[in-house]
Amino acid sequence: MIVEIGHFAVVAALVVALALGVVGHVSAVNGTWRSLAATLASCQLLLLACGFAVLVRAFFVSDFSVAYVAENSNILLPWYYRVSATWGAHEGSFLLWTLIMAVWTWAVSLGCSRLPDEIFGRVLGTMGLLNFGFVLFLLATSSPFERLLPGVPAEGADLNPLLQDFGLIVHPPLLYTGYVGFAVAFSFAIAALVSGRLDAAWARWSRPWTNVAWAFLTVGIALGSWWAYYELGWGGWWFWDPVENASFMPWLAGTALLHSLAVTEKRGAFKSWTALLAIAAFSLSLLGAFIVRSGVLTSVHAFAVDPERGLFVLALLALAVGGALTVYALRAPTITSRARYGGFSRELLLLVNNAILVVALAFVLHGTLYPLAHEAITGGEKTSVGAPYFNRGFVPLMCVLACFLALAPVARWKRTPLAILGNAGLMCAAALCLGLALPLVLGGAFKLGAAVAVALGLWIMFVHGADMWRRRDSATRGYLGMTLAHVGFAVSLIGIGATSEFSREVDARMAVGDSVSLNGVTYRFAALRRIEGPNYIAEQAEFITDGGVHLYPEKRRYPVREQVMTEAGIAAGFVRDLYIALGSPLPDGSWGVRIQDKPMVRWIWLGALMMAFGGVLAVMDPRYRRLNARARSRRERQNAGGLAAAGGARGYPPPAK
């Protein structure tokens, strides 16, 4: 009965979402239904939260009369995996997607209560229509509330052991929060286009939402990479798998959008381009959903294939993206902005940033979809694209990006006095020397990739550090956020360079008591024991290094699905990770063992976390609160019948319409 209540709540949410879509857009015109739109946003959240809670409960109490629970859970599963199994497969994870969409809609209705009616109504209306499409898809093709009646199984089929992990508990919610968060920027762009207010004020309204969504996506991707590193058992951290690319493409577009929004806010330039990026970031999220959920590309993440679902998502994608781009084509201003900049300026740097990120995005998109396009053109001939393709193009692009990024804090709007650049040049020379020397001294060999990565990373750190010192008394949170994010990029860059070039590995056949040396560390196979987990049986090995570090790699067998999993033993460290994975037992009682030494691999994820915190820190800048106050007074004037011009950024004339 409770399950049916949940089902009903989601059906009600479908109606509410449609109502929100209509009421929002109408309130943009008449202004009186504004509070009704906000109420509907709250209702939608409440109903979807109810539906989701019901499904979580069904998992928690192991209600196997629900088909989705029976397929993805098991009585032996610990309670925290039973709860996280709710989003372990297609149906539940999409319910989570719609719930997160409702959370963002509700947050916009609260946080933007001071926006002009026109924008407020259209943003909420657009988000309502989007979520109407999502909930309709959920109910029509992938309801998680279907019952298995009669014939309730006594036992569930269990959650895929790959997903029985802390990473799965947090990775999808964070990733979806990022994906869906771009719907806010998307809706703001639609609202601004439709109401003809594509201006600096619009950019300023969009920025905090974009930053937060981007920060979530950054952490989500980093977590996914970290999970792959320790769970797949062979120490790789990025595979250019279609589904990884699906999460990475919105990130690239979102990163370009963040920077483009800065130019639109401060200088009123790039307006149409910014709107296009806002549409693109969310469109790529939807494309990602299509790739993952239609099974059109084969991947480790792919959900069960169902042609009906794929077509539905494709139709949703075509409507949302095609519609948005048509609005863009009809409403984007054709007059280019008046903002001028010459020579070396911050505008130019941000333009280069956007160009590089968009080229990188096109490159990844091409590599991901090429097999599909090739097949469509040749009528069935198949091909595939591997990691070497992506690395060949992507790595040089990011190095060029890093060069321009290093100059970010010293560049000024409009024109940069060349004298300022002198210091950056000196720091570049210093970074170059250190980049050549450090990997050679610490790593013991000259590696071009590591040298380039360290030199670029240090250059970015030096320039940002020096500039921050110079502005130590006047730094705003926006500035600190930028600095933190840029230094985070440098940290990731150095981590990637060091890990890629200096990782060492050895494969050995070892019995208990044997020792192997790798990179100056001796690993002794000290013991092997059999342990029993809640739903698996494992052989656990104990390795002790000569430095006294203990590592416990495991080989786990999950009897319900008859699956064998390799659980790596990792000694994590700031400077290096020691990583041991067990292979298979050999007939003579010894084991195939792979030992890896991965220097600075943690820096990759540390840098990503710094980027995300930087994005959030920038949102806390007090100027966004001032903006709210200004918008309120403007709305009051408007409501009183006065005609207020759309506000330009402080200190600049309002941009051309």
Place this chain on the structure above:
Amino acid sequence: MSRARLFIPVALFMVLASFLYLGFTLRDPHDLPSALIHKPFPDFDLPVLGKPGERASLADLVGERRLVNVWATWCPTCLAEHAELGRIAEETGISLVGINYKDDPHAASRWLTRHGDPYDFNIVDVTGDFGVELGVYGAPETFLLDADGIIRYKRVGDVNEGIWREELQPAMAALGPPP
């Protein structure tokens, strides 16, 4: 900037969407491509993994039923299906042959040491040229060959327990008892 130029993005998107539609409807991605099923496995002349100087050809496959699995160390799904393939080979006694696809042979040998080697032997296709002939779309893919070297079943994507139960096992049963 003229209004017409603003239509470029939507035009590009429509091209992309039609490719997605074609790519999606052309076939069920996990289904048999009709071009290959019931056709002879293409001939080849490629090195054998871990046996320097030794080469294999179609003649080495004919005469016995084979499960030919395209895999690579860069492919996480291959690792995910590895145990299941091993179990099938062990329980049914069918000969499992690997095609190591677009990979580093040294890494491949190490991978097999680590994760176990259920393959009778592995063919090395470093360039992926043979993969093109086979119509390989991405690793992993698995072909079921009868004793005459005719492809009887093809799986794009991982072989898991469900695929075994619902597709591969019936396909093997359809070949009749082993000769």
